[in-house]
Amino acid sequence: TLQHIFKEIFKASLELQEDDHSKALLVSRKKHPDNTIIDLNNVPVGNGTQQLIAGPCSVENEEQVDAVAKAIKEQGIPFLRGGAFKPRTSPYDFQGLGIEGLEILRRVADRHDLTVISEIVNPADLEKAVEYLDVVQIGARNMQNFELLKAAGDIKTPVLLKRGLSATIQEFMNAAEYVLAKGNDQVMLCERGIRTYEKATRNTLDISAVPILKQETHLPVWVDVTHSTGRRDLLLPAAKAALAIGADGVMTEVHPDPAVALSDSAQQMDIPQFNEFMEALRTSGYLQDVRV
Amino acid sequence: TLQHIFKEIFKASLELQEDDHSKALLVSRKKHPDNTIIDLNNVPVGNGTQQLIAGPCSVENEEQVDAVAKAIKEQGIPFLRGGAFKPRTSPYDFQGLGIEGLEILRRVADRHDLTVISEIVNPADLEKAVEYLDVVQIGARNMQNFELLKAAGDIKTPVLLKRGLSATIQEFMNAAEYVLAKGNDQVMLCERGIRTYEKATRNTLDISAVPILKQETHLPVWVDVTHSTGRRDLLLPAAKAALAIGADGVMTEVHPDPAVALSDSAQQMDIPQFNEFMEALRTSGYLQDVRV
Amino acid sequence: TLQHIFKEIFKASLELQEDDHSKALLVSRKKHPDNTIIDLNNVPVGNGTQQLIAGPCSVENEEQVDAVAKAIKEQGIPFLRGGAFKPRTSPYDFQGLGIEGLEILRRVADRHDLTVISEIVNPADLEKAVEYLDVVQIGARNMQNFELLKAAGDIKTPVLLKRGLSATIQEFMNAAEYVLAKGNDQVMLCERGIRTYEKATRNTLDISAVPILKQETHLPVWVDVTHSTGRRDLLLPAAKAALAIGADGVMTEVHPDPAVALSDSAQQMDIPQFNEFMEALRTSGYLQDVRV
Amino acid sequence: TLQHIFKEIFKASLELQEDDHSKALLVSRKKHPDNTIIDLNNVPVGNGTQQLIAGPCSVENEEQVDAVAKAIKEQGIPFLRGGAFKPRTSPYDFQGLGIEGLEILRRVADRHDLTVISEIVNPADLEKAVEYLDVVQIGARNMQNFELLKAAGDIKTPVLLKRGLSATIQEFMNAAEYVLAKGNDQVMLCERGIRTYEKATRNTLDISAVPILKQETHLPVWVDVTHSTGRRDLLLPAAKAALAIGADGVMTEVHPDPAVALSDSAQQMDIPQFNEFMEALRTSGYLQDVRV
Structure with a gap:
């Protein structure tokens, strides 16, 4: 003894x-x-005002992105997302338009005065990508792609880092640490659902991760309601829960015609559905201050 | 072909x-x-007004339960919970006071004009238990104890059925079906967290299960914020999320002195913490109509 | 500091x-x-010689059970299983023949000089059940039905306890402790797959649980290859792995005509498949000493 | 209808x-x-003869690697592993020696006439790495780093691809497809445990994945017993199970002095333990044909 x-x-x-x-x-x-507040073209994220990011899963062409940009601008949302480099399970699925997709995003964002965010998957592309992007997204499948994280630490552009499919909260914070340790302190976190045995939803939205991350870190915390649920009918309730629990913002996918989308057709809203979603969110009282 | x-x-x-x-x-x-609305001593559950259940994890003695009952009554909460039959991982942990615990609950509930809910674990105890209880709880570990479910279908007392630790939503609904199929249609469901790889919380609160269950079934849906998170510091944010996403009510644990509680000491609120919790929930705007 | x-x-x-x-x-x-060695009608389990249990998922009628009993006897297997009380996800699925099923099992076992094992689900049935059974099985869904465990501790008949769908090894050992603590030390453990995100198999066979349980406890450890994989094509490789890693025995399901079985039709072997399975197991060298 | x-x-x-x-x-x-058989310096993998890969988790210095190389050579094992680029949860953990580590591996491998395998994590390093390596490993955290997979498809060097922490078997096969689709058909798969709720082992060895992958694909399938169990005391039983179920080989970690190892100190064997492991594997009868 x-x-x-x-x-x-x-x-x-x-x-x-x-x-x-x-x-x-x-x-x-x-x-x-103190909270890290990230200034995105004069819109602060992380200061208590809750924000939204919306846009198509994949950038398919300029008309498509423009239609969505117009819709989100009308709803007062300042942040446009769209995938140009798509990490897909199968090599035979649509892999995105690449740099051409970033060019489209930039042109559309400039036209509508929007801030643009898109995922980068190769460290070698980062340098060129930041010419087009306001925020670089690092996706769930690359959360522990440490080479990409280190490269993202070498740029000055803000980074939105998504939680890995089966990452613990501790691992998620350490992944963000890779970026900060290299000198880029403009990092936002995004809960996007974790992989569990339950298959009624595409992933299981770990809503408790939001207050834990807010408590443990000083970084803004987003919730991606599209990838966490994978179901159009759950976007609205999930968004309410995310806002109620204190997320700094909600990310969701909108496509002019989801049925023909080149990826994630089952979970994107079309524009009228998106307008209803925004209306419902506003009348619920959970969302404030977004419309300018 | x-x-x-x-x-x-x-x-x-x-x-x-x-x-x-x-x-x-x-x-x-x-x-x-149509929604099933369950009348619990003239308080309807499932009609759109959101409710709370509170009380100690285990019934330890009459003074303890009385102290909690007084506190919840002062907060306008009509539902008192307390465990008399405790399903514990180890046979050497406190197993509850049994029928004596139910007697204590009944006396205290009558004194404060509260509705009382407690878990029953053996089909053979049901008949006697309903003399004391307004609601019979079937716990997570017994969600697929089909003999208990069938026996619960033979009584007239309302049943609160908790989701199993790794039950799918489909299995959860089928478990409830066992009760209804036997003739008892007074069933309420309760999401209480599922078992995943993430250990920052005791279980992972599957918040999306709430809108799915509301959509698929007509039964009231509760969220147990204590067992899903297992962390006192997450009770308030989890309760906000549960109310925002449309739960019919929130269940939480309160103990006069959690440090000496015979079970779950780390996650119960003491009475001042509980009063703060209620105050914060009310000022958040997420909780309405509870105080009489 | x-x-x-x-x-x-x-x-x-x-x-x-x-x-x-x-x-x-x-x-x-x-x-x-020291290892606990359980004597089942003069066949020791847990002494180093590896055994097999086989039989239909559900007892449907005497002819069906007799056909399987004959087949397993010819293969030198002394242990016959068959479900009489079936815990089923839906109340509308076949619930088993109950006591009548136990009577059939007993008659068939006596006719072929076999040891018989069957699941009991209600504490109230245990007393009567032990008149028919040589081994009482407690199934995965009831691993934390503590009332049933306590009742199983009050009998003298050996108990085969299956691991719960999402039970930790620690919880599994504590569940067994409930039986031993009540005075019945004739307990065998059975790994039968755990619930994970992977859906290529019905459950995920946690093969490492076998050496851990052998190391931590003195009880015999079985592997149920049928429920863990849920795939007929994986029974043979899973059985080899179970024997190689040191399980005291392997449990598998055999039915004269799986296509019309009242439960688990996709995963049971028919009799010729079972004979091939046994032949392959023997020629592999992984199975010894079974044929008398 | x-x-x-x-x-x-x-x-x-x-x-x-x-x-x-x-x-x-x-x-x-x-x-x-037909099975793909990969020729590694005249040792075929995937032809039915089961092989072993051994070596330290991280390359720390030449003496360390040399000591292990000598030990594995004496045991007749032709394959040496060692980490030079280490994907670590925290940026403050040892990140590996990089190219210098590859140089050490090559020199030691040449001295002992061994085939050398090491993980590469950045697409940009692949071209240089293949000057030193006989097999390029892509690790679990990079299984869906599609840029790395594509780059690995452009080289001629054989690739050992590890299953992601929460990858389904379907996703695992699709990840391998990325390499083959680019023109490199020299791919080997490696099951290394999946993330589940069970924490008695570091990961849960999904042993059933082996026969499924052998059935669905024509590629050699390895089992990493070190990372799947994370426990030195389970290496031997896990290796037996892997060989019994039909893996083409087993990978394990050996370090001259695990207590001072710069990574994974709790799960590596020291050299005497490794010799006992090999001896036990041979006397068990599960391993054949390895010693030359």
Whole structure:
């Protein structure tokens, strides 16, 4: 027993070191008590006002993106998303338009005075991508692509990092730490559902992750209601829950004609559905301050 | 290919039968489009007004339950919970006071004019238990204890059925069907978190299950924020999310002195914390109509 | 830091107590270093010789059970299984023949000199059931039906306890402890797959659980290859793995005509398939000593 | 109903198309019925003879790698592994020696006439890496790093692809398809445990994945017993199960002094333990033909 206590004293000193280590995490609120507020073309994210990001799953052509941009602008949403580099399960699925997609996004965003966000998947593309993008997204499948995270730490553009499909909250924070450790402190986190045994939804929205991340880190926290549920009929209730629990914003997918979309056709809203979604969100009282 | 099409036609007719079968589920909204509203001593559950259930994890003695009952009554909550038969992982953990616990609950509930709910774990105890209880709870570990479900179908007392630790939503609805099929249509469902790889919370609150269950069934749906999160610091945000997403009510645990509680000491609120919780929930605007 | 070290010393003494508590578990090998060997009509289980249990998912009628009994007897297998009380997801699925099923099992087992095992689901049925059964099975859905476990501790008949769908190994051992704590030390454990995100198999066979349970407890450990995989084409490879990793035996399902079986039709072998399975297992060298 | 049948006929023709699509997968055994046998410096993998890969988790210095190389050579194992680029959860953990690590591996492998395998994490490093490596490993965290997969398809060096932490078998096969689709058909798969709720092991070894992958694809299938279990005491039983179920080989970690290892210290064997492991595997009869 005495021997055991000495072992414990040794263990305690080890834990003290680890604790110091954890205190040193740049993402930690212990290190940085105030909220990080990210200014996106004069719209602050993380300051308590809740925001929305909307746009098509994939950029398919300029008309498609323009139709969505117009709709979200009319709803007062300043943030446009759209996928140009698409990480797809099968190599035979549509892989995105690449740089051409980023060009389309930029032109459309400029035309409607929107802030544009898109996913980058290869460290080698980052340098060129930031010429087009206001926010670089790192997707769930690349959450532990540490080379990409390090490269994202070398740029100045804000990063939206999505939680991996089966990442723990601890791993998620460490992934963000890779970006901050390299010098880019403009990082936003995004809960997008985790993989569980339940198949009624595409993933399981881990709503509790939002207050945990807000408590443990100083970074803005988004909720992607489209990928977490994978069901159009759950976007509205999931968005309400996300706003109620204190997310800094909600991300959702809108497509002019989801039935012919090149990806995720089952879960995107069309424009009238999107307008109803926004209307319902506003009348629910859960969403404020978005329309300019 | 022709052969394949014939096989499909055969399969289609099979599916038609299955579909009919599913339509026939008594819990299904297809069968019963209107909400089931359960009258609990003149307080309706399931009619759109959101409710709360509160009380200690375990009934330990009359003073303890009385202290909690007084506190929840002062907050205008009409529903008192408390465990008398405790399903515990280890046989050496406190197993509850049994019938004596039910007697305490009844006396305290009568004194404060509260509706009382408690878990029953053995079919053989049901008959006696209903002399004391207004609502019989069937717990997560017994969600597929079909003998208990059938026995609960033979009584007239309302039943609150909790989702199993790794039950699919489909299995959850089928478990409720066992009760209805036996003739008791006074059933309420309760999401209480599912078991996943993430250990930052005790379980993962599957918040999307709430709108799915509201859509698929006509039964009231509760959210147990205590067992789903297992963390006192997450009770308030989880309750907000549950109310925002449309739960019919929220269940939570309160104990006069959680530090010495015989079970679940880490996740119960003490009475001042509970009062703060209620205050915060009211000022958030998410909770209405509860205080009489 | 000094304060922290004192806290740790306090924690260490707490852990010492817990450790003692764990040492006190009756299922633990620390408490009982030798293997528990269970004598089933003069066939020992747990002594190093690996065994098989086979039989239909459900008892449907005497002819069906007799055909299977004959086949397994010819293969030298001494243990016949068959479900009389069936825990089914839907109340409209076949629920088993009940006591009549046990009577059939007993008659057939006596005719072929077999040891018979069947699941019991209600504590109230145990007393009567042991008149018919050599081994009482407690199924996965009832692994934490503590009332049933306690009742199984009051009988003298050996118990085969299956792991719950999402039970940890720790919880599984504690469930067995309920039976031993009540005085019945004739307990066998059975790994039968756990629920995960992977749907290529019905459950995920947690093969590592076998050496962990053999190491931590002194009880015999079976592997149910039918329910863990849910696929007829995986029964043989899974059985080889189970025997190689040191299971005391393998349980599998055989039905004279699986296509018309009242339950689990997709995963049961018919008799010629079963004979091939046994032949392949023997020629593989993984199975020894079974044929008399 | 008639309408429904027509819908089904339409669905059937869609499924026929999908089926054709699946038939067209290059990894599929439907497309390529014979086993792919990969020749690694005159040692065939995938031809029925079961192999082993061993080596330290991380390359730390030449002496360390040399000591392990000597030990595995003495055991007749032709394949040396060692991590030079380490994907680590935290940016502050040891990240590996990089190219210097590959140089060490190459020198040691040449000295002992071993085939060398190491993980590459950045598409940009592949071209240089193949100067040093006989096999390029793509790790679990990068299984859906599609840019890396595509780049691995452009080289001629064989690839060992590990299953992602929460990848389905279907996704795993599609990830391999990315490599084959680009022209590199020298691909080996490696089951390394999946993430589940069970924490008694680091991951859950999904042993059933082995026969499924052998059945569905023509590629060699390895089992990494170190990362799947994360426990030194389970390496031997897991290796037996892997060999019994038909894996083409087993991968395991060996370090001269695990206690001071820069990564994974709890799960690597030291050299005497490794020799015992090999001895036990041979006397068990599960391993044949390895020693030259």
